[in-house]
Amino acid sequence: MKLSRTGWNNVIIFAVMAFILLINVTNNKIFSEDENTSNTEQATLFGAHATILTLTFYPNVTIERIGKTWRSTPATLNEQGLEQMMRSWKHSEGDTVKHPPLLDEKMALVVKVELAGQDEPHTLNLYATDTELLIFNRTTLVWKSFPLAIFSQLVPNEIFSV
Numbered sequence: 001m002k003l004s005r006t007g008w009n010n011v012i013i014f015a016v017m018a019f020i021l022l023i024n025v026t027n028n029k030i031f032s033e034d035e036n037t038s039n040t041e042q043a044t045l046f047g048a049h050a051t052i053l054t055l056t057f058y059p060n061v062t063i064e065r066i067g068k069t070w071r072s073t074p075a076t077l078n079e080q081g082l083e084q085m086m087r088s089w090k091h092s093e094g095d096t097v098k099h100p101p102l103l104d105e106k107m108a109l110v111v112k113v114e115l116a117g118q119d120e121p122h123t124l125n126l127y128a129t130d131t132e133l134l135i136f137n138r139t140t141l142v143w144k145s146f147p148l149a150i151f152s153q154l155v156p157n158e159i160f161s162v
Contacts, residue, residue, distance in 0.1 A: 044090070044091065044092065044093050045092065045135065045137070046090070046115055046122065051065075051116035052065065052089060052090060052114070053114045053115065054112075054113070055089065055114075056111065056112040056121075057110075057155070057159060058110045060074075061073070061159050063086070069082075070082035070083060070086055072159075077158050081156060081158065084153070085154065088153040089154060092146060092150055092153070094133075094135070094145050094146040095144065095145045096142060096144060097145045100134060100136070100143040101129075101134075103129075105125065107127065108125035108126060108127055108136075109126040109127075110124070110125060110126075111123075111125075111126060112124075120139065121139075122138075122140070123139055124136065126151070126155070128148065128151050129148075130148075131148060132145050133146040133148055133150055133151045133154075
């Protein structure tokens with residue numbers, strides 16, 4: 001097969017374009033967002049990319065983001081304890097509960113969470129049962145279930161030792 005120089009250039013151009021198209025198609029299949037990734041994001045309380053600005057335990061404890069560190073008012077936890085607690089708030093994953101049990105709202109620990117880029121804070125009711133921690137987000141009306149052991153990471157005892 002004899003082609004001129006221009007003909008070979010066209011063959012090379014089309015071959016490179018086909019190769020780029022092949023790479024893009026296979027790359028989208030490999031790195032596309034599958035069901036597991038979207039479920040993980042939905043399983044966290046606020047989403048993977050949410051930034052917590054303020055966490056308020058009613059009636060008396062407030063934790064604020066100051067730059068990249070945290071400050072507690074009143075100062076009940078050290079900086080490392082606050083960092084661990086806030087990491088737990090951001091990364092804890094639980095299951096969505098479709099049919100929550102009947103719980104007494106008076107027994108809930110009320111927590112308000114202000115997130116970056118959102119006008120209204122999220123109001124959470126935390127219920128520690130015998131077997132699990134249930135969190136009701138009154139802003140989004142979503143129930144989440146967590147292992148009971150996570151409660152001490154989200155709400156350390158030092159928070160209420162005022």
